[in-house]
Amino acid sequence: MLDTDESENEYLKRFSHWKLTVFTLTSTLILAIVFSLNVGFAPIRFFTVLRIIANQIPLLSSFVDSSSIPHVEETIIIQIRMPRILASALVGAALAAAGVLYQGIFKNPMADPYVLGVSAGAAVGASIAIVLGVDISLFGLGALQFLSFICSLITIFIVYNISRVGSKVPITTLLLSGIAVSIFLSAIVTVMKVIAGERLHAVVFWLMGGFSYVEWKDVGAVLPLICLGIAAAYSFARDLNILSLGEETAQYLGVEVEKVKKTLLISGSLITAAAVSISGLIGFIGLIIPHITRILIGPDHRILLPASTIVGAMFLVICDAIARVIVSPAELPVGVITALSGGPFFIYLLRKKKEGYAV
Amino acid sequence: MENKHFIQIITAIIISLIVSAAAFHLYYQGRIGELESSIKTLREEVTELNNELSKYKILTLVDDQGYVLNLTSYPNRIVSLAPSNTEILFAVGAGDKVVGVTDYCDYPYNFSAWIEAGNMTSIGSYWNPSIEPIVALNPDLILASPASEKAANRLRSMGYNVLMLDPKNINDVLQDIILVGRATGHDVEASILVGTMRERIDCVINTLRNATFRPKVYFEVWNDPLMSAGPGTWINELIKLAGGVNIFENATSQWPVVSSESIIQQNPDIIILPSSHGAGPPFWGSFDRVKSRPGWDAISAIKNDRLYVINGDIIARPGPRIVDALETLAKIIHPEMF
Numbered sequence: 300m301l302d303t304d305e306s307e308n309e310y311l312k313r314f315s316h317w318k319l320t321v322f323t324l325t326s327t328l329i330l331a332i333v334f335s336l337n338v339g340f341a342p343i344r345f346f347t348v349l350r351i352i353a354n355q356i357p358l359l360s361s362f363v364d365s366s367s368i369p370h371v372e373e374t375i376i377i378q379i380r381m382p383r384i385l386a387s388a389l390v391g392a393a394l395a396a397a398g399v400l401y402q403g404i405f406k407n408p409m410a411d412p413y414v415l416g417v418s419a420g421a422a423v424g425a426s427i428a429i430v431l432g433v434d435i436s437l438f439g440l441g442a443l444q445f446l447s448f449i450c451s452l453i454t455i456f457i458v459y460n461i462s463r464v465g466s467k468v469p470i471t472t473l474l475l476s477g478i479a480v481s482i483f484l485s486a487i488v489t490v491m492k493v494i495a496g497e498r499l500h501a502v503v504f505w506l507m508g509g510f511s512y513v514e515w516k517d518v519g520a521v522l523p524l525i526c527l528g529i530a531a532a533y534s535f536a537r538d539l540n541i542l543s544l545g546e547e548t549a550q551y552l553g554v555e556v557e558k559v560k561k562t563l564l565i566s567g568s569l570i571t572a573a574a575v576s577i578s579g580l581i582g583f584i585g586l587i588i589p590h591i592t593r594i595l596i597g598p599d600h601r602i603l604l605p606a607s608t609i610v611g612a613m614f615l616v617i618c619d620a621i622a623r624v625i626v627s628p629a630e631l632p633v634g635v636i637t638a639l640s641g642g643p644f645f646i647y648l649l650r651k652k653k654e655g656y657a658v
Numbered sequence: 659m660e661n662k663h664f665i666q667i668i669t670a671i672i673i674s675l676i677v678s679a680a681a682f683h684l685y686y687q688g689r690i691g692e693l694e695s696s697i698k699t700l701r702e703e704v705t706e707l708n709n710e711l712s713k714y715k716i717l718t719l720v721d722d723q724g725y726v727l728n729l730t731s732y733p734n735r736i737v738s739l740a741p742s743n744t745e746i747l748f749a750v751g752a753g754d755k756v757v758g759v760t761d762y763c764d765y766p767y768n769f770s771a772w773i774e775a776g777n778m779t780s781i782g783s784y785w786n787p788s789i790e791p792i793v794a795l796n797p798d799l800i801l802a803s804p805a806s807e808k809a810a811n812r813l814r815s816m817g818y819n820v821l822m823l824d825p826k827n828i829n830d831v832l833q834d835i836i837l838v839g840r841a842t843g844h845d846v847e848a849s850i851l852v853g854t855m856r857e858r859i860d861c862v863i864n865t866l867r868n869a870t871f872r873p874k875v876y877f878e879v880w881n882d883p884l885m886s887a888g889p890g891t892w893i894n895e896l897i898k899l900a901g902g903v904n905i906f907e908n909a910t911s912q913w914p915v916v917s918s919e920s921i922i923q924q925n926p927d928i929i930i931l932p933s934s935h936g937a938g939p940p941f942w943g944s945f946d947r948v949k950s951r952p953g954w955d956a957i958s959a960i961k962n963d964r965l966y967v968i969n970g971d972i973i974a975r976p977g978p979r980i981v982d983a984l985e986t987l988a989k990i991i992h993p994e995m996f
Contacts, residue, residue, distance in 0.1 A: 627782070628787075
């Protein structure tokens with residue numbers, strides 16, 4: 300609808316440009332994953348890594364002499380590095396996509412995936428699981444992941460209903476109630492920390508976020524949710540563009556504002572909750588990656604959303620690789636790396652593009 | 659003519675000899691080959707039988723969290739995920755099988771020097787160690803602690819032999835030493851060690867039997883915030899065994915954060931501070947700084963100058979040196995009896 304002034308030709312040109320962008324970014328993501336697979340405590344040669352991976356692919360495996368692959372190296376690549384890298388890619392993608400959605404819906408550059416209290420809710424769930432020592436497994440997820448997922452969804456449900464006025468959800472009320480509920484829940488987490496005793500370090504470790512103990516089943520459990528959520532959000536990319544003109548204008552232009560908002564809030568919350576449940580709280584990505592991508596390729600949500608998703612995945616994969624090796628054999632919390640590396644880069648971009656920048 | 663005939667006969671004999679020798683050689687070569695191959699099959703059968711047999715020679719262990727571990731042979735590549743575990747392994751004589759330790763392990767040897775020299779591998783931190791360095795060592799036994807519980811669960815699910823040592827009291831520590839002895843095939847050394855430890859503990863208890871007075875003890879685990887040891891910790895148990903009363907023995911948590919006021923009100927007779935290495939000053943400063951805390955001049959321990967330092971490692975690690983800690987504590991609390 301916005302494209303009425305735009306000629307068909309111009310749109311097609313832009314679209315092919317977008318395809319090129321997505322293709323380039325995806326290739327870089329794959330390169331980042333391959334790089335990350337080769338990085339770690341154990342020195343495993345590039346060729347061996349390739350053979351181990353080829354051995355896992357049904358058609359290629361017949362060409363690989365599997366008996367010459369050391370068992371330890373195979374375990375490290377397949378059971379330790381692979382799930383870790385895929386999980387960091389998924390979480391990075393989810394947080395960046397959710398960041399784009401929230402910044403778009405709230406028309407606020409400060410919005411991030413945690414603005415509605417997802418993080419605080421998840422933290423309450425996780426600390427309950429840790430402190431009370433809940434030891435159950437549900438839907439392929441451990442108690443910790445499951446409780447943090449459920450608690451963050453409950454939190455969003457509460458925040459949404461607090462701010463609902465009739466059939467409408469005013470953005471300002473939503474932001475404020477999100478902040479208020481977050482503060483309330485953080486206090487509960489503090490109480491849990493005080494009574495945690497010797498389990499305190501486990502709570503603190505979870506709050507810092509990271510992928511140290513990610514398993515294949517964690518990746519499998521959140522993969523469908525994150526993919527579906529991002530796909531659903533993408534189908535509303537055009538509506539997000541129109542929403543940026545203001546809710547009233549969007550309404551006049553035929554967008555069912557409340558319905559779009561609700562769908563986007565739900566998908567954003569789902570993917571954030573899913574991501575947080577396996578990674579703990581990783582800050583910065585959801586806030587900064589959308590901004591970086593916006594500066595680099597513009598504010599059109601039809602390209603901003605997929606591009607941010609890929610950039611987020613790539614960024615977190617690389618940050619996790621750095622976190623794994625920089626103080627090897629120990630590890631740094633990945634959130635430290637994201638903030639240390641992303642912060643200065645973002646400031647640089649911001650300074651370079653001094654002439655006005657709007658979400 | 660006769661001569662020619664003779665040569666023919668000789669040639670025939672030689673040829674037949676050569677042919678028969680060759681035939682015999684080939685025959686025996688074949689026999690030897692056959693024998694060799696049958697020996698080979700026998701050998702294979704024996705190894706197969708041995709493997710089969712070892713399946714029944716299972717050493718079954720139950721660790722402190724109830725996980726059952728079946729060992730088919732004694733471990734040759736052990737990774738220790740806690741300083742106390744390393745101390746136990748070396749004390750029972752399994753030290754030569756240890757291939758990986760944490761950065762915190764410093765007893766009985768200077769492991770950081772070993773690591774630099776390439777004789778030992780560091781697996782990193784004691785809190786939440788990362789998986790890859792452990793797996794890279796290809797261990798056949800991993801001794802974990804509650805601080806590495808997540809890593810232990812992950813490694814167990816990958817099929818590694820994990821033994822979790824999670825002692826809650828001194829008796830548990832002694833049992834853990836026996837457990838590690840059994841797991842490593844050093845049962846005898848372990849039971850001798852535990853026997854001596856029990857003897858030393860009994861000696862302290864017997865000496866203190868006649869003690870009429872049980873001084874009140876404040877053990878400061880940390881100074882900011884003030885933190886002490888509560889019920890369910892071995893520090894609490896050691897103070898009790900050493901003839902003292904821990905002023906926070908009825909605290910609500912194991913490592914309670916306590917207020918300055920509650921310490922003044924409890925009025926301990928003795929204040930004990932841990933040092934980080936050896937018997938130096940307390941790791942956050944000097945006795946004078948403790949004495950000058952506001953209101954603390956009213957505490958009996960400060961009035962009588964009964965502040966002591968104890969090696970933080972021996973009292974914090976549930977390993978063989980826990981008895982050293984008990985003896986040191988007993989001498990601090992009841993100097994008149996030792």
